[in-house]
Amino acid sequence: MQDLSELTQRASELDGNDPIAHIVEEYERPEGWIFFDSNSVGPVPKTARPAANALIDDWIALRRRGWAERDWVDMPAILGDLLSPMIGAEKGTTVVCDNTTINLYKATGHALAVNQERTIILTQKDNFPTDIHVVQGFERANPSLEVRYVETEEEALAALSSDVAVCTFSHVGYKSGQRWNMEKFNRAAQALGVLTIWDVSHSAGAVPVLARESNADYIVGCGYKYLSTGPGGPAFIYVRPDLSEKAWPPVCGWMGHADIYAFAGDYEPHGGIRRFISGTPMVGANQIAHCAAQIYQKFAPKDIWARHESLSNFFIEALQQSCGDLGVEIASPLNYNQRGGHVTFKAPGAGHVVEALIDAKVVSSFRKPDAIRFGLSPVSLTHAQVVEAVGRLQKILKEEIWRDPKYANVSV
């Protein structure tokens, strides 16, 4: 088994040469702990606590006047504009609201209204459950629709036809960490009039998502993972500008009306993306989300993505070097362009190892039956922390610490 001194030296050089190394200062970093769970809950902006207290202050002092005196009503669009560079979108094309499931539903319903003469919905067999459930709900409600399942990118391309209304795919598989080629697929789909919905929950905020450049139709995703909008924080939806106005959204609501202050009875959808806002914004959650959104204004997305590439390539290298002979096997693609925010690997004891890692102050996550996932935050981790964590893992595997009965119960 290799000692880590060379890796430690490399980490020091990589951190030293990192042009945005100071980005980690924007986030809380509790002493001693190393978090690799940004694929579940991202890091905490230092401004989150004052923002939460400011909201309580406003609630006490302003009450309903907050609607007029604060940005409570406009925040879904404000946040959409602030986060849009992280998904390669232009201003005015993205709103932050609801959760990913609801936004998947809105995108699917809208796409089916645009392509209403078509009957097939494609999705991935291994897609995240909620993504599959949403389209199964549409299939159930409309007997003329049929959901078809594909496993690989090749299969997906082959399944395209002029009968397909819409595809709903995860950009990055939540288990495998495998990233699909959005641009290539969008081009093939568009040639046949097929609409595409990409769930970028496991890529946005970590690896490049290029809404405009890839000519995506719909993009939805989770805010509380790499993008740090806070536990259960709001999700987002992007719709290609020339597509938004081709149909009403399925959920028509007051906050998506063309003129909310008219209190009009008859629904008239807002021009562009705002029609995809449904009802009252999640004011408190948005205020927390705004903290992370502001940090992104200080750094170029390409620098953040480059940082993720460096951290995760280095993680794989360190893992292979130091734990390769301890039974660790990388399950994610080794080619960075085929990977998402997290690296999945297999190791003896899997779930128990994840529990033992927590005792060693390293937080990762486990997915049945035998996958360990390390979600790498490009905004709060350092290369030095990567080596440190790999060292702690090495010790757990080498000394078989994970066999201790106290790690028998594995949380999911």
Next chain:
Amino acid sequence: MQDLSELTQRASELDGNDPIAHIVEEYERPEGWIFFDSNSVGPVPKTARPAANALIDDWIALRRRGWAERDWVDMPAILGDLLSPMIGAEKGTTVVCDNTTINLYKATGHALAVNQERTIILTQKDNFPTDIHVVQGFERANPSLEVRYVETEEEALAALSSDVAVCTFSHVGYKSGQRWNMEKFNRAAQALGVLTIWDVSHSAGAVPVLARESNADYIVGCGYKYLSTGPGGPAFIYVRPDLSEKAWPPVCGWMGHADIYAFAGDYEPHGGIRRFISGTPMVGANQIAHCAAQIYQKFAPKDIWARHESLSNFFIEALQQSCGDLGVEIASPLNYNQRGGHVTFKAPGAGHVVEALIDAKVVSSFRKPDAIRFGLSPVSLTHAQVVEAVGRLQKILKEEIWRDPKYANVSV
């Protein structure tokens, strides 16, 4: 013009005899201010600030482990159970999630699936915009559906037929403050197989809502008004227990699955109300909502409702006595059983009066063209505050303070 000494004396007696007068101690009451805007944003539980900070603590320390070590996942059902007495519902019949628009959508879609051979949706012409927009969205998406509009309870009863799939009504009109008779309407609807959805945003937490006793089919409502779940806090949905399982919800999502930890591809709806949860819960918002929900465990709903009746009847009496000769006219029904959480009245200068009241530290709200609304919180107001506020209003009207140019701009 009457002086207020007799009313002040009456208020003192009413407060003195109030069996739950101490409930107001549970809420923040900033010095000098009197809030009558619980029809927009309700009062702040004193526990809200520590709860917000505890969430930030958990986010920093636990990150993804919060899903397992805290009640983040189960909170929609926990909150539903805690709040259900305030809508006269049994445990296990209500969940707290999403916003009112989304919940109206879920209820309507479910009702249309249950009554799928029927084609008519009834709603109120003066319903809150989002309630109307939701059903217009269904009408747009399905050409066989037709929305019909009614104005009065009599008209609504007369419009019932075996072609009507579902009615979606506000229990209390957001402008008029008029309360409809749920029980009477439910009975008539049920006799014809018509399903009913009640939006109780302007009644829940103020006046009796009796889900079970009135045999309501669906009830949805806003959390952040009288129920104090915080600005943009989560809404709720109740579905009659024997009705939930008659169809899938329109938005099928992971969190409504029968076994969320199975990460199953195929959707299988949870038994009962939990199928109406869509995706990831609003963790932070739920934590704030939990503060108010806990307060409700210490007081009987009937005592809270009695307190609202006393406060709002006293408000009308005080208003008529002290401002009747200053042009004030009550627009809400005078019969308490026909009123909701707020009292609407007309006064010379309306919107300007509301602005001048804010300068006098009384917060109410204005609705075009000429309505002033006082939303009376039964948990944070006292009878003494009611007289005090009416006195400040009297002064503004008598001295025509509202004509000051600084009150020219009226916020909505």
